[in-house]
Amino acid sequence: MNQLKRLLGSMTAAMTISLVASAAFAQGGLVAQPGQLPAAARAALSHDIEVFRAAHPELFQAVLDVKGVRPEVYKGFQNPLPNAAPELRALGPAGLLPMLSALAFDAPRTALTEKERNALTAGMLEAVGMLRDPRSAAVLHIALEGGSRDPVVRRAAAEAVGRLCGDAELALLIKHTASGDELAEASIHGLGQCKRMEGAKQLAALLAAAPDDATAEVVAAALGVAGSSWAWQAMGPSAEATGLAVREIAARALVDAFPRRGGAARARIGKSMLLVEHPLLPALIEKARASAQPDVQVAFTTLQKQLAR
Amino acid sequence: MRSLFTMRRWLTLPLAAFALSSGCGGSDTPVGAGGGGTTASAGTSTATGVSASVSASTGVAPAEAVIAIGVDADRDGKADPAGTADRAHRNDFDEKFGASFLANIDDDDKNGVRDADDDIVNGDTDLDDLARVVLAPWPDAPEGAAGKLGLDASAAGAVRLFKKGADGAWTAVAGSLGACADGPNKPCAQQVTEVTLTTAEVRAGVELGIEARRFRISKADTWTGVADVSYKILDRDAADGKPFTSTETPDGIDHAKLRVAPWVLFGNLAPFDTVWASNTSPPFVTGIDAATKKGAVTFNKIKNWSDQWTQDLFQTAWTAIPGAGGVPKGLRIANARPWGRNDNQDSSLPITWLKKSYLGPDRGILEVYKKKWTGTSFDSHGNHDLIPAYENPAKGTKYPLGRIVIGSGVLPEMGIFYDAQEVQGPHLKLVTDWLYVGHVDEFLSYVPAKTARGWKLLVASARLAKTMLEKAKADGNGSVHMFVGKKRYVGESNVMISAEVSIDEALADVDVLQASQEAQAEIDANMVILKAELGLTDDEIIEIPTLFEDITGYKVAWTPGTVNLLAFNGHVAHPDPWGPQINGVDMWKQDLMDRLGTPLNGLGAEGSGLDVNFVDDWDDYHILDGEVHCGSNPEASAPFSSVTWWETTR
Numbered sequence: 001m002n003q004l005k006r007l008l009g010s011m012t013a014a015m016t017i018s019l020v021a022s023a024a025f026a027q028g029g030l031v032a033q034p035g036q037l038p039a040a041a042r043a044a045l046s047h048d049i050e051v052f053r054a055a056h057p058e059l060f061q062a063v064l065d066v067k068g069v070r071p072e073v074y075k076g077f078q079n080p081l082p083n084a085a086p087e088l089r090a091l092g093p094a095g096l097l098p099m100l101s102a103l104a105f106d107a108p109r110t111a112l113t114e115k116e117r118n119a120l121t122a123g124m125l126e127a128v129g130m131l132r133d134p135r136s137a138a139v140l141h142i143a144l145e146g147g148s149r150d151p152v153v154r155r156a157a158a159e160a161v162g163r164l165c166g167d168a169e170l171a172l173l174i175k176h177t178a179s180g181d182e183l184a185e186a187s188i189h190g191l192g193q194c195k196r197m198e199g200a201k202q203l204a205a206l207l208a209a210a211p212d213d214a215t216a217e218v219v220a221a222a223l224g225v226a227g228s229s230w231a232w233q234a235m236g237p238s239a240e241a242t243g244l245a246v247r248e249i250a251a252r253a254l255v256d257a258f259p260r261r262g263g264a265a266r267a268r269i270g271k272s273m274l275l276v277e278h279p280l281l282p283a284l285i286e287k288a289r290a291s292a293q294p295d296v297q298v299a300f301t302t303l304q305k306q307l308a309r
Numbered sequence: 310m311r312s313l314f315t316m317r318r319w320l321t322l323p324l325a326a327f328a329l330s331s332g333c334g335g336s337d338t339p340v341g342a343g344g345g346g347t348t349a350s351a352g353t354s355t356a357t358g359v360s361a362s363v364s365a366s367t368g369v370a371p372a373e374a375v376i377a378i379g380v381d382a383d384r385d386g387k388a389d390p391a392g393t394a395d396r397a398h399r400n401d402f403d404e405k406f407g408a409s410f411l412a413n414i415d416d417d418d419k420n421g422v423r424d425a426d427d428d429i430v431n432g433d434t435d436l437d438d439l440a441r442v443v444l445a446p447w448p449d450a451p452e453g454a455a456g457k458l459g460l461d462a463s464a465a466g467a468v469r470l471f472k473k474g475a476d477g478a479w480t481a482v483a484g485s486l487g488a489c490a491d492g493p494n495k496p497c498a499q500q501v502t503e504v505t506l507t508t509a510e511v512r513a514g515v516e517l518g519i520e521a522r523r524f525r526i527s528k529a530d531t532w533t534g535v536a537d538v539s540y541k542i543l544d545r546d547a548a549d550g551k552p553f554t555s556t557e558t559p560d561g562i563d564h565a566k567l568r569v570a571p572w573v574l575f576g577n578l579a580p581f582d583t584v585w586a587s588n589t590s591p592p593f594v595t596g597i598d599a600a601t602k603k604g605a606v607t608f609n610k611i612k613n614w615s616d617q618w619t620q621d622l623f624q625t626a627w628t629a630i631p632g633a634g635g636v637p638k639g640l641r642i643a644n645a646r647p648w649g650r651n652d653n654q655d656s657s658l659p660i661t662w663l664k665k666s667y668l669g670p671d672r673g674i675l676e677v678y679k680k681k682w683t684g685t686s687f688d689s690h691g692n693h694d695l696i697p698a699y700e701n702p703a704k705g706t707k708y709p710l711g712r713i714v715i716g717s718g719v720l721p722e723m724g725i726f727y728d729a730q731e732v733q734g735p736h737l738k739l740v741t742d743w744l745y746v747g748h749v750d751e752f753l754s755y756v757p758a759k760t761a762r763g764w765k766l767l768v769a770s771a772r773l774a775k776t777m778l779e780k781a782k783a784d785g786n787g788s789v790h791m792f793v794g795k796k797r798y799v800g801e802s803n804v805m806i807s808a809e810v811s812i813d814e815a816l817a818d819v820d821v822l823q824a825s826q827e828a829q830a831e832i833d834a835n836m837v838i839l840k841a842e843l844g845l846t847d848d849e850i851i852e853i854p855t856l857f858e859d860i861t862g863y864k865v866a867w868t869p870g871t872v873n874l875l876a877f878n879g880h881v882a883h884p885d886p887w888g889p890q891i892n893g894v895d896m897w898k899q900d901l902m903d904r905l906g907t908p909l910n911g912l913g914a915e916g917s918g919l920d921v922n923f924v925d926d927w928d929d930y931h932i933l934d935g936e937v938h939c940g941s942n943p944e945a946s947a948p949f950s951s952v953t954w955w956e957t958t959r
Contacts, residue, residue, distance in 0.1 A: 062800030075650045078618050078935035079686040079746045085860050086932070090797035090806040122861050130820050152861050189862075224830070230775065231823035234816060271830040306833055309772070 029104040030121045031143040037104060041138035045100060048135065052097040059091065063098040064108045069116040082116040084123030089130060099128050104139045122156035129160025137164060141172060144183065154183060158190030165194035174202050185218055192222030200226050200246040204253035213265035216257060220265065223250045224272025251278035255288050259296045270303050281307060374553035375447035378540050378565040380408035381440060384955065386633030390445035399565040404958040408567040409630045410440035413520035414673035415640045421664060423673065425522040428486060430471055430479040434670055439471060439518030440567060440630055444540050446514030455546035456506030459539035460484050465500040468536045471518040485522050511542055521569040527725045534569045570628045571730035572642055573954055576695035576711045577755045577876040578764055581943040583607045584877065587617035596924025597941060600882040603920060614662045616650050618939050621689030622659040625944040631955065637948045640673045646688055647678035677726045687718030691748035691939050692741060695733065697755050697764045698952065701844035708733065709957040710950065716741030716749045732954045737842055743831040745863035750938045752832050754872050756881060759916030766845060769832060769872040770852035771825035777854055778812050781889060781896060787813035789889040795927050812889055821858055821867055828857035828864045851910055854897060865934050869927065871901060873936035877943050879913045881905060884936040885923040898923060
């Protein structure tokens with residue numbers, strides 16, 4: 001009998017949550033409309049969200065009430081642009097489900113300009129991405145492929161996908177970087193956040209094949225981020241071997257590209273080498289320097305000095 | 310680069326055969342064309358030190374015409390047509406000689422209108438801002454003689470001459486007259502290039518005051534910043550009137566050239582006497598108040614403006630000309646940012662506050678931008694700074710008044726204006742487009758040092774911050790928290806989230822470490838530029854630990870940016886870093902006190918270290934993406950600088 005009561009009680013609770021969810025989700029989220037999420041993912045996520053909402057309604061309200069996109073607030077920032085990222089990041093892991101709710105189901109109803117809405121979306125995607133929680137995967141996929149025309153939102157979505165970077169995310173980013181479609185540039189940045197060898201290899205290939213300096217500059221920046229020695233160090237000893245491998249891929253690609261690029265692209269490649277800091281870099285640079293044109297030799301020498309620090 | 314100021318000689322004339330000296334006569338008085346007759350010795354002397362006198366003629370020989378302009382070419386604060394040096398160098402400009410005048414854009418009568426924007430002399434203090442030009446008397450001028458005072462056409466749109474009448478009243482007579490409805494950077498209603506003087510005025514001599522209504526805007530400006538004043542005397546005021554000549558002016562016309570004083574930025578080494586900052590943040594005010602009191606500097610709390618980013622609102626600078634007794638006289642001039650915080654509401658433009666609360670006696674205001682409501686965060690003046698004086702023999706460069714440095718994205722007219730001033734340019738450009746706010750003061754500052762150069766560079770260093778945290782961790786302090794008691798705010802519901810984080814957590818934060826390393830690479834690239842341009846050695850650079858975070862691809866200080874500081878007269882006010890407390894001591898504070906506040910790095914005029922202060926800017930500045938320098942703005946009064954611009958040979 002008690003078991004039946006508990007069962008009925010839990011069914012009632014589930015139905016209540018479902019009704020609340022249906023009402024709440026009718027509006028749609030910042031990056032997804034109802035029905036866009038795969039059914040299973042939608043059900044799982046909505047359940048998690050409603051359970052968490054019951055326990056922490058204030059966090060959901062805080063996400064809906066983000067101050068940094070309100071003119072009366074962001075006009076006071078030193079750079080007076082709408083900006084939600086730091087505020088949402090400050091919520092930490094507790095902010096994940098409230099933010100996924102806002103992204104997928106229940107967008108803030110505050111009247112926002114397009115600029116403010118984009119800043120809110122980008123900031124939320126950035127904050128979600130930094131949590132690197134697999135529960136965000138389905139929402140982030142839709143965010144990337146959802147067709148936002150704002151480059152900042154696109155990049156934030158791609159970088160969030162990149163930070164997650166499971167097999168599906170890696171495949172998604174490689175697909176867009178390879179296709180050269182409208183998501184290609186954002187996806188290049190996304191691959192930079194993906195700390196996996198396959199991502200680094202794809203970026204290395206893109207750098208080698210870059211049709212122009214502008215493309216090379218974007219790819220080199222992402223490769224530097226992918227190979228960031230400090231980031232790999234922060235990931236701890238378990239990531240050390242992979243980190244060395246990724247950094248070597250990056251180092252070789254960057255040294256190879258350096259003499260072939262000029263201006264801002266070469267400068268960016270140099271900066272990325274400073275990020276990668278692979279132990280082989282001095283030798284790779286020295287070898288490349290020996291056969292380089294005089295101006296490139298000078299640039300390589302400057303880099304060597306910087307790396308020596 | 311050979312400076313445009315170097316030994317500039319616009320017109321070469323024979324040194325004065327002409328001599329006007331009190332009581333002299335006879336043999337020194339040139340004889341030439343002109344009327345005869347006997348005149349008594351005449352002389353004038355004014356409170357401004359201008360003097361002119363003429364000898365008596367014997368009546369036997371006709372006295373030579375006196376066609377002579379006096380300007381303060383010897384920089385003693387007096388324009389003396391009888392002064393040998395003033396006469397000899399009236400068309401020169403070099404490190405020793407040459408006359409100059411002020412852009413008179415302060416408001417001496419406190420009527421809310423800049424003195425150059427109206428057509429009158431606004432009292433004695435305004436009169437003191439006018440450089441003097443004196444036309445020597447020719448007591449023997451024949452009846453009907455007419456003087457012709459000229460001002461070159463290129464200067465006439467920007468310069469104005471006032472004439473002192475026989476009754477002592479001053480009247481605008483030449484140059485840019487009337488309303489300047491489109492503002493001071495546009496030609497005004499009337500441009501007068503020639504003024505006729507009566508026979509009586511020719512005989513008595515005329516005292517003139519000259520002012521500019523603006524600075525030189527660009528090197529391509531039709532006005533070069535020089536005013537060419539000319540003077541001739543005709544036998545009658547008619548189109549076919551014949552000019553008198555003299556030995557010194559065989560063609561019958563005398564010229565004198567004066568240069569408008571440039572707008573000169575203050576740097577961190579200026580002798581500051583005032584600091585401006587908003588009064589909106591009590592902890593910030595408390596911190597600045599304590600530091601400025603120690604430095605005996607006036608703290609002007611801004612109580613009537615909601616924009617707390619005081620550094621960004623306007624750039625403080627000065628302009629000056631030689632004054633009496635070798636003391637420069639001049640003005641503080643604030644250059645406004647083109648945008649405010651309430652879109653397209655002019656009431657929020659910085660110039661509105663400047664007009665209301667800054668403009669006054671010896672405090673001028675300026676708008677360089679072509680159009681209000683243009684520009685971005687890059688045009689905030691935290692992105693415009695001054696590298697103190699330096700010389701780099703390797704590049705053959707010398708900047709006795711320092712060199713203006715700006716970051717990315719600054720409106721082009723601003724750099725053009727800076728360079729047009731000549732004395733602190735060409736400006737140096739650094740790359741700041743990787744920063745979310747985008748300002749040079751986010752990673753650079755400068756403090757005095759007892760070294761040959763006289764200062765050292767402070768530069769933000771993520772590398773040092775990381776190393777310090779790693780050492781603390783290695784020493785067993787990984788669990789120690791930083792940002793203790795500090796919070797971040799989320800949502801209208803004011804959910805407050807603790808900002809505290811342990812050293813271990815910070816070092817394991819992939820995003821902070823990655824962003825910090827990206828920032829370090831950008832800083833390093835800027836340092837390559839700075840080292841090459843300035844010839845800085847490593848021991849002239851002091852790294853200041855700072856970690857960065859990423860906002861949509863751009864970087865901003867994650868730890869309070871302690872390099873973003875207020876420096877004045879041997880004192881520094883850093884943001885409180887709220888660093889890890891190890892054994893009860895904030896490791897970052899202690900590091901700054903050790904390296905900046907002791908003789909270790911030879912800082913301060915005596916090399917004994919700076920007075921290091923900390924300001925709690927966390928709640929009201931740091932988490933809004935700025936720090937102490939962003940919220941404060943210092944300025945100095947005359948003599949403004951230990952180096953005068955006119956002696957810089959630039």
